[in-house]
Amino acid sequence: MRIILSRKGFDSNTGGITSPIFENGDMISFPIPENKENKVSDDTFDLLHYNGLNFTNLLCQLGYKQKQRCHIDPDLVKDRRVNRESVENWKAIFGQCDSAATHLDKTIKVREGDIFLFFGNFHCVENHNGIYQKVNKTGDFYKDNDLQVIWGYMQVKDIIRDHEKQKENKWHPHSKPYYIDKKTNIMYVSYNKLTFNKNLDAYGILKFRKDRVLTKENYSKANWIKNPVYDEGSVIGNRNNKSKDKNTSVYYQGQWQELGLEETKECENWAKKIIEE
Numbered sequence: 001m002r003i004i005l006s007r008k009g010f011d012s013n014t015g016g017i018t019s020p021i022f023e024n025g026d027m028i029s030f031p032i033p034e035n036k037e038n039k040v041s042d043d044t045f046d047l048l049h050y051n052g053l054n055f056t057n058l059l060c061q062l063g064y065k066q067k068q069r070c071h072i073d074p075d076l077v078k079d080r081r082v083n084r085e086s087v088e089n090w091k092a093i094f095g096q097c098d099s100a101a102t103h104l105d106k107t108i109k110v111r112e113g114d115i116f117l118f119f120g121n122f123h124c125v126e127n128h129n130g131i132y133q134k135v136n137k138t139g140d141f142y143k144d145n146d147l148q149v150i151w152g153y154m155q156v157k158d159i160i161r162d163h164e165k166q167k168e169n170k171w172h173p174h175s176k177p178y179y180i181d182k183k184t185n186i187m188y189v190s191y192n193k194l195t196f197n198k199n200l201d202a203y204g205i206l207k208f209r210k211d212r213v214l215t216k217e218n219y220s221k222a223n224w225i226k227n228p229v230y231d232e233g234s235v236i237g238n239r240n241n242k243s244k245d246k247n248t249s250v251y252y253q254g255q256w257q258e259l260g261l262e263e264t265k266e267c268e269n270w271a272k273k274i275i276e277e
Contacts, residue, residue, distance in 0.1 A: 002114040003271045005259040009120030017063050018123040018146050025207040027151045029120050034069040039178035044068045048080050061132045071173050076152050076203045087171040092190035092203035095174025100257045101184040107237045108260030115271055118152040146221045150212040153275050155202040160187040216249045224250040229267040236260035
């Protein structure tokens with residue numbers, strides 16, 4: 001069982017704001033804006049909701065000012081849509097294309113049973129008279145600062161490379177012509193239940209917990225806690241730890257998307273703990 005850390009959701013360049021951690025520990029990773037003008041999904045933020053609150057309204061409260069069309073990928077929550085019936089035969093799917101897909105397919109060599117752990121940029125929010133605002137100046141590092149947090153997961157059952165079969169998953173953005181027209185377009189489809197725990201779905205959104213935070217306390221968000229499972233000696237491919245303090249933290253520079261981790265029992269147990277407990 002191989003573990004892949006996958007960076008997904010808003011960042012400073014794409015979306016421009018952090019995704020929210022709510023007071024009850026719920027996390028929403030906002031799907032990135034869809035900047036392509038044609039041959040892509042027509043999904044928009046107003047088709048999504050959290051506890052009855054429309055994503056468009058929530059984004060406005062948190063300072064989002066970009067496009068309304070969005071790229072729902074990885075698609076891990078059918079019930080996030082206002083109209084659930086619009087996604088007949090839904091299943092959890094993560095799509096990739098171009099160099100990122102090649103890296104997953106040829107370098108990391110993702111296969112059945114492997115697990116994606118999705119992480120992104122988050123900040124705690126509070127509801128003030130019906131308006132959500134970012135928390136600050138509480139003195140709590142985890143509430144006051146932007147964090148990189150593992151927010152979701154998916155265990156791979158099927159890998160779809162055939163473009164005609166990809167089109168059958170018509171609710172997913174990687175079934176649309178813009179992506180289908182790319183040779184590298186690939187879809188990873190989840191199991192229904194985890195192979196190692198039949199009581200849990202093989203995909204989903206996680207609650208906020210400190211052990212799911214990658215960011216090292218009192219460091220900027222992309223500087224991670226030192227952990228042998230994702231230190232540079234445990235990463236598949238060429239990644240160098242650029243941290244100024246390599247003995248205590250890990251920093252992988254650049255706009256990479258996926259980090260494949262060497263297959264060890266320690267890494268497998270770490271991932272299971274992230275998901276299960």
